[in-house]
Amino acid sequence: MASLSGSATGILARAIGHRLEAYKVRHMEITAVVATAYGGPEVLSIIESSVGEPEPGQVLVDVRAAGTNPVDYKLYSGTYGDDPSKLPLRLGLEAAGVVRSVGGDAEGPSGPIRPGDEVIVFHASGAYASAILASAKEVLAKPSALTFEEASGLMLTGTTAVHALRATGVSAGATVVVHGAAGGVGLMAVQLAVADGARVIATAASAQHDLLRSFGAEPVLYGEGLLERIRALAPDGVDAAIDLIGTDEASDVSVALVADRRRVVTIVAFGRAAQLGIQAIGGGPGADPGTEIRAAARLELVRRAEAGALRVIVAATFPLAEAAEAHRELARGHTHGKIVLVP
Ligand SMILES: NC(=O)c1ccc[n+]([C@@H]2O[C@H](COP(=O)([O-])OP(=O)(O)OC[C@H]3O[C@@H](n4cnc5c(N)ncnc54)[C@H](OP(=O)(O)O)[C@@H]3O)[C@@H](O)[C@H]2O)c1
Structure with a gap:
């Protein structure tokens, strides 16, 4: 097998270095919760991962609060199957946070989305995270009458x-x-x-x-x-x-x-x-x-919450890293309102 000369090795190393720098610029480090196996809350882990810059029609959101729902633990409990190819499984369907950056044409149901906007992300994929990339179609203006914790449990x-x-x-x-x-x-x-x-x-x-x-x-x-x-x-x-x-x-x-x-x-x-x-x-x-019906209901829910006519009761908040404890509480089946994870 041919070996590289010293100068060729240097050129290659610089090229790799440049590509790595370019990757770092385009990717942001995040923490996220995953289920590493099927089972009880003990299978949840917090991992380091990364998200890229938003493509056209996408929005990158810094998560301030992620809403939990019983379906989140059913997804890894085996209730809906135990296909190993789906592991590790990112969790979390909804969140509230602040827009960090947007791709072109980032218009959601509430209108154009800009960096700094306070938003709700619904139908999210992996909302138990410090930041998420979402389709603009699933990003709504957060009602100012709700805190981030409350807004994460509205949709x-x-x-x-x-x-x-x-x-x-x-x-x-x-x-x-x-x-x-x-x-x-x-x-x-x-x-x-x-x-x-x-x-x-x-x-x-x-x-x-x-x-x-x-x-x-x-x-x-x-x-x-x-x-x-x-x-x-x-x-x-x-x-x-x-x-x-x-x-x-x-x-x-x-x-x-x-x-x-x-x-x-x-x-x-x-x-x-x-x-x-x-x-x-x-x-x-x-x-x-x-x-x-559900898609049409979203703006109506935002409107009612904004008018102070709809409240979200937060039963408890847990740090993101304590998602397993939050799920133990949720799975007891006697939650009154919402359990929320805070990154
Ligand atoms: N099909 C769908 O589209 C859909 C959507 C969302 C949720 N879900 C499912 O719907 C269920 C409820 O969701 P959730 O988010 O409201 O759950 P949740 O917040 O955990 O609430 C469950 C509530 O049920 C009460 N409860 C427990 N045992 C009861 C009993 N025998 N009779 C009457 N009430 C009882 C509990 O309070 P107390 O016992 O203290 O009164 C608790 O407040 C979950 O199974 C979830 O997966 C389905």
Whole structure:
């Protein structure tokens, strides 16, 4: 094999050095959370990685807060399969932060995006990070009435709640039962339904009843006797029911209360939905993804939050490096509002 002369080696080393410098200029070092295997929160690690400069239509955002959602831990728990080729798996679907730089034509649903703008990133890929590169289409203006932590939890829960309320035809004068009302999606559904003039009967543990009352709902304890407790509150009947928890109790009570099964929806119990003939929405098998309804809801959610008519309750914040602890808390299933990661 031919060997390089001393001067040729020097030229090559300089060329590599220049390329490395050019790469460093175009790439920014970041920290990010990944699942390195399928399992419990112990498989989460924090890694050093890099992101490139935004291409046309892209935006680079410094993350100030990343919203967590139960789907984040379901993605590596094995709930949706355990394909090893997907590992290591970056996590996080939504964040709020400040725009660092933009590619050409960076226009999002709220209008043109500029460096320094405070934004929400939705449908993000790997939002558990110090910075993310996102399509401008998924970048919205952050409502100034919300902190970064609050804004990071607005979109996934809010769009799901809007979809559930539309699917069940909830409007002014209707009585709706919301199961799992004190969770991330539940608190959104309660606020949106009350603001639209509906009467909301909200199931939750008793410690959350004052919070639900403060949002205008009528809280009721879940567990044995739930059907009778709701009938006592609404002797004239219930028009619609929204299951945000997926227990048999929630779907059984819903079909017992609501005459028209098309006005019962679940966001979790997809198998039971098919058996009972109720609606299922979201990303599960046989469920309606509601892509257009959810996309159209985003600016409406921003507008309501900006006007002070929609609040995001932050239950807890954790440093990004403590994502595993945040997920242990989230997986207990009794979060009231949002758990947020702060880089
Ligand atoms: N299909 C979709 O599009 C979609 C979208 C978003 C979320 N999801 C799924 O929907 C579920 C809820 O999401 P989330 O973000 O709202 O979760 P979350 O914030 O963790 O809230 C869960 C809530 O359920 C309550 N709860 C627990 N056991 C209950 C029971 N037996 N009956 C009634 N309430 C109970 C808990 O509070 P207390 O027990 O203290 O009252 C807690 O507030 C998750 O499984 C998530 O993956 C689906």
